[in-house]
Amino acid sequence: MRINRINKKTPTIDPTVSNFSEIDKLLAEYKGRKGTLIPILQGVQEILGYLPPRVFQKIADATGIPVSDLYGVATFYAQFRLHPVGKLMIKVCHGTACHVQNASAVSSAIEEALGVKDGDTTADGLFTLESVACLGCCSLAPVMMIGSETFGKLTGSEAVKIIKEIRQRETSTTADLVNNK
């Protein structure tokens, strides 16, 4: 049931959203056009990483669509997130081809290595783990996607190895940034 998408956790405190100007620009661009609700939500999520509660009111004011409708749409589609996520999404495919080739072993190895469950974000805010249905690279099953990079023919331990490498890369670049400053 799609109703399961409505997250029962208490909503996170709205962060002080700084780049509202970008959202204003987006809303202005779509002003007066029909059928733009989903592209607007996609655009906002692209900017903020998720859909914070305050933004709903803002979109409602700009488009005249009631907040209840906005919320209805946002909770219907799997893409929309009402909570912040990590810097990189780890999407483990659980489509048919991946399922019959032991995708669950990939997921459980990652869950164990990162200490998070499906849908959760690591404490350092780097990764959010998510299972998805088919990334379209079924011939390389089992498959996962991290950020925009796809990895195939995985085993649990290979997946963990890849994630560790990425974590290393990510933390060292942040360290570089700090050192350079």
Place this chain on the structure above:
Amino acid sequence: MQNTKIIVGLGSCGIAAGAGKTYQKIETLIAEGNLDIKLGKTSCVGMCYREPLVEIHDATGVYLYGDVDESRVSEIIEKHIREHTPVKEYLVKTDLFPTPDDTFLKDQVKITLRNCGMIDPEQIEEYEARGGYEAVKKITAEKLTSADIIKTVLESGIRGRGGGGFPTGMKWKFAAGYPSPEKYIICNADEGDPGAFMDRSVLEGDPHTVLEGMIIGGYAIGASDGIIYCRAEYPLAIKRLNIALGQARAKGYLGIDACGIAGFNFDIHIKEGAGAFVCGEETALIASVEGRRGMPRKRPPFPAQSGLWNKPTNINNVETFAGIPWIILNGAEAFAHYGTEKSKGTKVFALAGKVKRSGLVEVPMGMTIRDVIFNLGGGIKNDKKFKAVQMGGPSGGCIPEYLADTVVDYDSVTATGAIMGSGGMVVMDETTCMVDVAKFFLDFTCKESCGKCTFCRIGTKRMLEILERITNGEGKPSDLDELIDLAQQIKENTLCGLGQTAPNPVLTTLRYFRDEYEAHINQHKCPAKVCKKLLTYSVNEAKCTGCTVCARNCPVNAIDGERKKVHSIRQDACIKCGLCFTKCKFDAIELS
């Protein structure tokens, strides 16, 4: 070395297999060695199992190399380019001598995929050079009317490739029959079947043929606008479509007086899906394009009469559109020459699962499933025993080995209880548990139900609960009858195809693999050794080295043993989590 060209396959799977790095490496080597070689890109020829693929054209012929990772690049450049000796071990295909991989391509007939892997999808000129946009030029040259086009499409016998199999010509005729200044033609690129990737490959490999098919369809039905509804999980397809749209507009194939046809003002836009399987259903898709929750509605009125924004609308699948330019150009008979009495032409299948050569194949309708899997697909991975093939995804079913001589056409596949669907073929071997597969699909449809119909929303959940019980070893003999009863009720009392077909995976597995269900229920055994709760974990004393890894990982401390001594598992404490099995490096943990 003059006129030597190297082409790298850069489709999504190719890139996932490392083709991007292969490309860069070749680029570097060409620059470093100052080689007089053109480097090009294409998408995929469907041989996913040998990706990354690199093709070399030189004075002696064409050579396709497989599994070309960075390390092989240097070797191939060294030997093939510098020493002029092709590296035979890595060759997949060449015109000069036969290779084992030839059987993958030999019996294929490429109509839809005619350009995939042959052209650079980001260059409109390469599409044009292979007969692209000739079909729309034929319309002006031969003054073809809308009725002429519809007649050809009808006579070709092409049926919708999105799953339903409705004759495309008929659909166009209906849509043309509702005159309106605003009329839409939509390309359904939502490809929701988890385990299928035909549409993605076509969009990535030959976006212009889809656009040309839509332009022809738009002209035939008198559409004012075209929309491609593409799933957001296909970023590369969307990127290439956008490039293709820009080029087609610049060349006048789209826009005012599109293709030089006076008064035909037609453009195409992309709408990105937001992740909902049910949005593949046409009325739900329309709701989604309008910016609402993607819930199906009752038909009639059919979209042909009242669709997007209550205007006449025609929806076809990616593959359906991709075949249209070929049909217009080569004639209805050329297409109808292939196939069976009621299923004409060719069909693209995405071969995946436990098959040796997974990838994309296009075969004439009427080929047997066995030929597709064994001749083209090369048989089962690790030479295990072939058990079944899943066709039609969540709406389809599992066809058992003994029916593998069924031919692929709409009616024969439907007779098995599965459906042709959009073309996913997931191959399963003896290590796949059919009850688990049924549970997997029910879990999918249950999550993806839009929630409108009670029987779909709650019925699938009840079926899922029963299947969970059975796979946990808590099944009752009456469960099977209850499953069938629920299945019947769901089929009869739901609005859209999602609900109506949701029980199919359960019904087909029950029909062909009832003994597996019974083994789970009566003997508490999973014959394929998949359902974890029904397995016993034990230590093989001969293999155990006493490394203690299992004991350290067991979450409930069910493993006893000292360093360098054989370990053992206390069965009463074991919760069957399987961690020891995955952790042991010596294969010493056994399942039974």
